[in-house]
Amino acid sequence: MFVESTDRGDGAPLxxxxxxxxxxxxxxRTRPVSSSQTRLLxxxxxxxSLFPDGSLRRxxxxxxxxxxxxxxxxxxxxxxxxxxxxxxxxxxxxGSWCALVGLPGLGAVAAHDIGVxxxxxxxxxxxxxxxxxxxxxxxxxxxxxxxxxPFPPRPAMARRLVARARERRSILVVVPGRSGWPEPADMHLxxxxxxxxxxxxxxxxxxxxxxxxxxxxxxxxxxxxxHHLWMPSATGEVADAAGxxxxxx
Amino acid sequence: xxxxxxxxxxxxxCPDLLDEDEDGATLRxxxxxxxxxESYCPWxxxxxxxxxxxxARGPARYFGGEGSLxxxxxxxxxxxxxxxxxxxDGLFAxxxxxxxxxxxxxxxxxxxxxxxxxxxxxHPELAELLTRLGxxxxxxxxxxxxxxxxxxxxxxxxxxxxxxxxxxxELDELRQPxxxxxxxxxxxxxxxxxxxGHGAAVGESGFWGGVSDxxxxxxxxxxxxxxxxxxxxxxxxxxxxGRGPAQRARFITWNARESHEDSTLGAPWPGQIPSPAPSIxxxxxxxxxxxxxxxxxxxxxxxxxxxxxxxxxxxxxxxWSVVTAWAGPWPSDxxxxxxxxxxxxxxxxxxxxxxxxxxxxxxxxxxEATYG
Numbered sequence: 001m002f003v004e005s006t007d008r009g010d011g012a013p014l015x016x017x018x019x020x021x022x023x024x025x026x027x028x029r030t031r032p033v034s035s036s037q038t039r040l041l042x043x044x045x046x047x048x049s050l051f052p053d054g055s056l057r058r059x060x061x062x063x064x065x066x067x068x069x070x071x072x073x074x075x076x077x078x079x080x081x082x083x084x085x086x087x088x089x090x091x092x093x094x095g096s097w098c099a100l101v102g103l104p105g106l107g108a109v110a111a112h113d114i115g116v117x118x119x120x121x122x123x124x125x126x127x128x129x130x131x132x133x134x135x136x137x138x139x140x141x142x143x144x145x146x147x148x149x150p151f152p153p154r155p156a157m158a159r160r161l162v163a164r165a166r167e168r169r170s171i172l173v174v175v176p177g178r179s180g181w182p183e184p185a186d187m188h189l190x191x192x193x194x195x196x197x198x199x200x201x202x203x204x205x206x207x208x209x210x211x212x213x214x215x216x217x218x219x220x221x222x223x224x225x226x227h228h229l230w231m232p233s234a235t236g237e238v239a240d241a242a243g244x245x246x247x248x249x
Numbered sequence: 250x251x252x253x254x255x256x257x258x259x260x261x262x263c264p265d266l267l268d269e270d271e272d273g274a275t276l277r278x279x280x281x282x283x284x285x286x287e288s289y290c291p292w293x294x295x296x297x298x299x300x301x302x303x304x305a306r307g308p309a310r311y312f313g314g315e316g317s318l319x320x321x322x323x324x325x326x327x328x329x330x331x332x333x334x335x336x337x338d339g340l341f342a343x344x345x346x347x348x349x350x351x352x353x354x355x356x357x358x359x360x361x362x363x364x365x366x367x368x369x370x371x372h373p374e375l376a377e378l379l380t381r382l383g384x385x386x387x388x389x390x391x392x393x394x395x396x397x398x399x400x401x402x403x404x405x406x407x408x409x410x411x412x413x414x415x416x417x418x419e420l421d422e423l424r425q426p427x428x429x430x431x432x433x434x435x436x437x438x439x440x441x442x443x444x445x446g447h448g449a450a451v452g453e454s455g456f457w458g459g460v461s462d463x464x465x466x467x468x469x470x471x472x473x474x475x476x477x478x479x480x481x482x483x484x485x486x487x488x489x490x491g492r493g494p495a496q497r498a499r500f501i502t503w504n505a506r507e508s509h510e511d512s513t514l515g516a517p518w519p520g521q522i523p524s525p526a527p528s529i530x531x532x533x534x535x536x537x538x539x540x541x542x543x544x545x546x547x548x549x550x551x552x553x554x555x556x557x558x559x560x561x562x563x564x565x566x567x568x569w570s571v572v573t574a575w576a577g578p579w580p581s582d583x584x585x586x587x588x589x590x591x592x593x594x595x596x597x598x599x600x601x602x603x604x605x606x607x608x609x610x611x612x613x614x615x616x617e618a619t620y621g
Contacts, residue, residue: 067602076529076619076621077529077602077603077604077605077619077620077621078602078603078621079602079621080621081528081529081621082528082621085528095463096463097463097464097466097467099470099471103529104531104532105529105530105531105532105618106486106528106529106530107494107498107526107527107528107529107530107618107621108486108487108488108497108498108500108530109488109494109497109498109526110525110526110527110528111486111528112486112488113524113525113526114528118485118486118487118488119485121485121486122467122471122483122484122485122503123483123484123485123486123500124474124478124482124483124484125484125500125532126482127478127482128478130477130478133477134474134477134478137470137473137474137477138470138471138474139470140466140469140470140473141466141467141468141469141470141471142466142467142470142471194602195602196574196599196604196620199574199575199576199597199599199604200574200576201558201574201575202555202558202575202576202577203576204576205522205523205576205577205597206525206576206597206599206604206620207523207525208525209525209604209620232524232525232526232528232620233525234524234525235524235525236524236525236526
């Protein structure tokens with residue numbers, strides 16, 4: 001029933017063993033893999049100055065606070081999701097596995113454009129009431145876990161999760177939205193001064209967004225660091241906006 | 250430019266299951282077809298009711314060629330319902346190949362498509378215009394220089410031109426993601442009920458390739474999540490062509506054996522709205538209201554213009570926010586071979602720091618995506 005003219009590339013039927021071997025060869029990609037022995041994971045160049053080590057430290061917890069608008073005008077509009085995705089970009093490109101828990105509508109094109117390797121990103125859009133157990137299971141084997149808790153976290157729950165991430169040398173990035181995160185974190189990243197360029201009264205289109213990110217932390221990260229970024233830039237990436245003057249406090 | 254969606258695809262088309270009946274019997278039969286196909290190849294995608302696809306390259310090598318694979322899939326499914334199976338480059342050509350029961354050889358897709366009439370693209374206005382110009386087949390259309398096509402037929406024309414020339418396989422509404430998700434849910438529900446330790450496959454060295462240490466650790470963690478809240482709970486994203494943000498990505502159930510198969514991944518070709526893309530695409534669009542300074546609803550006229558200047562936006566009945574900037578509307582005719590022809594338009598709206606992509610359909614506004 002099948003008309004198979006000049007079956008290029010396939011040739012004679014292979015026996016299963018040979019087929020399996022050739023597939024194994026194909027699958028052996030020469031992808032650089034972040035070893036679980038290294039203490040630090042890379043970040044995108046425009047984000048380096050936010051971190052005391054210039055990188056993400058394994059076992060640490062980072063809380064991202066954004067400008068979520070009160071009144072429920074389409075939650076998660078405050079820039080925190082973009083920033084959390086940006087934190088995954090360089091590490092996923094270097095072979096680290098990443099997971100995103102509790103965001104039901106990831107914009108995969110935006111994640112790709114910002115630099116996340118989607119082949120290394122597992123998404124658990126709706127963990128439901130088991131969100132803390134899900135996050136705890138993920139830090140066992142995934143280098144970076146972004147958590148958007150669907151329900152307000154209880155202090156004991158948050159404390160256990162932070163301890164588990166530290167013990168398993170995984171990085172926990174929490175985007176708590178308005179419900180907040182009840183535990184002290186190794187680092188806080190706060191988004192402010194957001195402004196969209198390119199769009200007017202019925203003209204143009206959204207071209208890029210300015211934001212200021214302030215990093216505060218414990219220990220060596222104790223001094224606040226501020227950085228101006230285009231996130232996303234006109235091409236969907238993260239870019240330095242160091243020369244930008246803030247128009248709003 | 251060739252789109253990244255031009256992989257070798259095998260399509261299974263079940264002519265009797267293309268229309269859903271009310272008691273769900275056709276859907277259940279289709280689920281059986283997918284299960285039967287999946288027993289050979291682990292990454293089957295539901296295109297729409299009655300049509301599913303899978304990347305052919307890996308399984309074809311394993312089963313001794315694309316013709317053997319097609320025969321195997323036919324044998325595995327024809328007891329359930331009549332099936333048509335075909336292989337070609339990209340989804341559009343693969344669906345046509347299935348209809349004809351053909352394996353179109355690699356590289357042969359432009360030649361295979363050339364003989365079809367332009368009407369097969371499903372854009373009647375475009376087809377009429379082309380026919381008036383004496384361009385009757387996809388081959389004639391593909392032979393036009395791309396620069397002419399953009400000026401003369403617009404962005405839609407460019408997409409159709411790429412498809413006609415076998416340089417892209419994706420057209421709007423060729424896929425029905427909502428129906429696909431419903432079918433996937435039905436399948437994962439059935440699997441949960443008869444849960445047979447799926448975790449067993451995870452630890453072993455991958456069927457389709459070796460597994461590194463890092464990968465194995467991640468696979469175990471993800472399998473633990475699947476055990477906790479269900480196999481369908483963990484997904485990964487794949488990019489593809491499409492105009493709206495929801496059409497440009499596809500989420501598939503995570504599967505340890507599949508995690509190496511990232512060949513479908515590539516830069517998506519541009520959507521209707523210029524970059525940057527929204528970081529949140531609402532799985533169910535949020536109900537929105539857009540009003541002018543007098544509190545009157547703002548709509549889009551038949552000529553594709555806003556009926557008034559928008560000043561206030563409310564999402565899901567929340568208090569009004571002031572619209573500080575907006576752009577559009579950009580009309581989009583979603584006119585594929587779905588029976589319901591829908592007129593819709595998109596626009597962007599900024600309320601202070603928040604920015605949304607709005608969609609109007611049948612006079613009602615929705616927040617389709619948010620620039621989070």
